[in-house]
Amino acid sequence: MLSKSQIKLITSLKQKKYRLQHGFFVVEGLKGIAELLNSELELYQLYTTESFEDKSEKEVLITAAELKKISFLTTPNKALALFKIPKIKAIQTNGLVVALDDVRDPGNLGTIIRLCDWFGVKELVCSKNTVDCFNPKVIQATMGSITRVNVSYLDLERFLENQTMPVFGAFMEGENVYSSALPEQGVLVMGNEANGISEAIENVITKKVSIPRFGDLQATESLNVATATAILLSEFKRAK
Amino acid sequence: MLSKSQIKLITSLKQKKYRLQHGFFVVEGLKGIAELLNSELELYQLYTTESFEDKSEKEVLITAAELKKISFLTTPNKALALFKIPKIKAIQTNGLVVALDDVRDPGNLGTIIRLCDWFGVKELVCSKNTVDCFNPKVIQATMGSITRVNVSYLDLERFLENQTMPVFGAFMEGENVYSSALPEQGVLVMGNEANGISEAIENVITKKVSIPRFGDLQATESLNVATATAILLSEFKRAK
Numbered sequence: 001m002l003s004k005s006q007i008k009l010i011t012s013l014k015q016k017k018y019r020l021q022h023g024f025f026v027v028e029g030l031k032g033i034a035e036l037l038n039s040e041l042e043l044y045q046l047y048t049t050e051s052f053e054d055k056s057e058k059e060v061l062i063t064a065a066e067l068k069k070i071s072f073l074t075t076p077n078k079a080l081a082l083f084k085i086p087k088i089k090a091i092q093t094n095g096l097v098v099a100l101d102d103v104r105d106p107g108n109l110g111t112i113i114r115l116c117d118w119f120g121v122k123e124l125v126c127s128k129n130t131v132d133c134f135n136p137k138v139i140q141a142t143m144g145s146i147t148r149v150n151v152s153y154l155d156l157e158r159f160l161e162n163q164t165m166p167v168f169g170a171f172m173e174g175e176n177v178y179s180s181a182l183p184e185q186g187v188l189v190m191g192n193e194a195n196g197i198s199e200a201i202e203n204v205i206t207k208k209v210s211i212p213r214f215g216d217l218q219a220t221e222s223l224n225v226a227t228a229t230a231i232l233l234s235e236f237k238r239a240k
Numbered sequence: 241m242l243s244k245s246q247i248k249l250i251t252s253l254k255q256k257k258y259r260l261q262h263g264f265f266v267v268e269g270l271k272g273i274a275e276l277l278n279s280e281l282e283l284y285q286l287y288t289t290e291s292f293e294d295k296s297e298k299e300v301l302i303t304a305a306e307l308k309k310i311s312f313l314t315t316p317n318k319a320l321a322l323f324k325i326p327k328i329k330a331i332q333t334n335g336l337v338v339a340l341d342d343v344r345d346p347g348n349l350g351t352i353i354r355l356c357d358w359f360g361v362k363e364l365v366c367s368k369n370t371v372d373c374f375n376p377k378v379i380q381a382t383m384g385s386i387t388r389v390n391v392s393y394l395d396l397e398r399f400l401e402n403q404t405m406p407v408f409g410a411f412m413e414g415e416n417v418y419s420s421a422l423p424e425q426g427v428l429v430m431g432n433e434a435n436g437i438s439e440a441i442e443n444v445i446t447k448k449v450s451i452p453r454f455g456d457l458q459a460t461e462s463l464n465v466a467t468a469t470a471i472l473l474s475e476f477k478r479a480k
Contacts, residue, residue: 107347111464118463120454143461178478214360214477221383223358223470224351230467231474237454238418 025134029077035144048079102192110141111226117145127156174208265374269317275384288319342432350381351466357385367396400444414448
């Protein structure tokens, strides 16, 4: 059974300010929850239509109708869990770091977190206006990768200014990435969906790179930020 | 002013069967409409809150409240147009062809069409169960690329069986794509979001390729089909 106050708490977590206030975020679906249970994240409460035997003390059995009331999904998937938002971890700047300058779309951030995980990028640093990584749509898109990539929100300009590693930025008019020397240590900055990298951040970039366009030169406007990140991470990581 | 029958026609076009019946598809937003007006696609009717001077004979001026009634978007964007679904064009199999085996998500298909456009891939062939390219969410995600990529729906198994070009498929356990010989002419097959490439299609693939994983080997399950397509197209097109 779900109480009114539980429903109110859970549905409030769609908004960042309530996530910060309560310190919880929402994960839905058996597979996503299982991945997070298997990580160092701490479960707070599990609302489920099927018992997870070993989690009984934190488990609340609910009906499908109750799940529908608290779910953020059009098609709820058997269970919804609240996990504690983890403590902020120090950034380890060895290896490749990805930096996001105001990426706003939750699906894009989720996909980029998953790409970092695939390509072994441990640190993702984000400008303060980048969408929150505990947004339910981001969590749904990461497929558990959120547990393996350290996502930090900070003053991106100051962070980049203080780097001794080279800072690469994705631009339309940069050097052809296929012929660029790409080091193992560095920061790769990706910009906002509509405006790209802001002027303030552009000023602290040491090398501009771009993905050459093979189609009609007058046509395709740009690549989506998540697909551009995929291609650039692949270039950094493949054997040269 | 919008009549009831116009509203009924437009809103019905969310569904494939009505698109096929009427022969129209919907594009929304000034930018998307402008791109399509600039192509060989034929405009049928333009519903807009601001006049497009040179289109007056096909233009219906409407209010923002009327636009809200016919729009498929949460935030309607000034205009909505119906274009005629173009006649089926013959497939030209020279160069690289991308083939999709039951890709179901409209956002993924839209992103893949945009990637084909970027990388100069003219032909995208789709299994019959792949999401319809005139679905409004696909059109919204393609950003005009739909006018420059020929998308065909066909019996994919038969199409691939009859190819003389090599047929590549993206698999988890394929040859490392970074060290594979990738020809200029060929077909690249990408699979369904949940199940990958089906057994029937697997049987007609001549070479399996995969994108190596650099992160924790036990962890990241897979890449999204659109990001995997981005990386593989980049590999086919970059100078080796």
